Amino acid sequence: MRNLRSSLLLILPLFAGCQTLADLEYKDPVKKPSQRLQGEISREGDQWLLRPCQEQRRFVLSDGEGQDNxxxxxxxxxxGQNSLYGDFKGQLDSSTQAGVDGQFNITRRYRVQGEGHGCDDPNYKRVRIQASGHEPEWSIAVTSKGLILNRPGQEALALPYLEEDLLQGRRNFSSAANGQQLELWVAPQRCQDGMSGSVQHLSAELRLNGQVMRGCAYYGGAQGD
Known part of the structure; x- marks a missing residue:
């Protein structure tokens, strides 16, 4: 009886070891971290390539599920817009394809455009949200220090603001200063600029002194998400 008990004690660690190995074998793989890349986009054959700003690396762009980038x-x-710019969030994969440095799997589009500032945008890193619209023309840059409203024929107006995070990723920025009543609403929704054709990931609505204006918006480099 004593020998049988000793044998069982010797076998138990083996079963424990097998269980540990099984847990490791079937454990879900570690999810790759996401990163944000901006850069120039070109087409070669049936592939779209992204060259990040100030870099020489090139990545094949791949759409994630439900994406239409x-x-x-x-x-x-x-x-006819041959010089394209893109700002995306996604995951990098290595590639054995000659002439490229990997594949970038897009999980979020911030904007794609053929006109306007791209890699040469001097304000990108300090802007949290950039919104704009037409008829009438307007644009708002939201920074950590305040918001700046620009309209043709008028001086730029800098205002303090209050921010409210709402459900489903929506945000509201409001200001009641310098005789202005302003509210900017942004919401996650594909939005295409009717004049430039650029596609952004936020719809925008500006309410200025009772006047309602609509447009598109995107997160700048200073916005964490």
């Missing part, structure tokens, strides 16, 4: 790029190119 490559279709948007094709539409912009079809309109």
């Amino acid at each position: 490559l279709k948007d790029l094709a539409s912009l190119a079809a309109d």
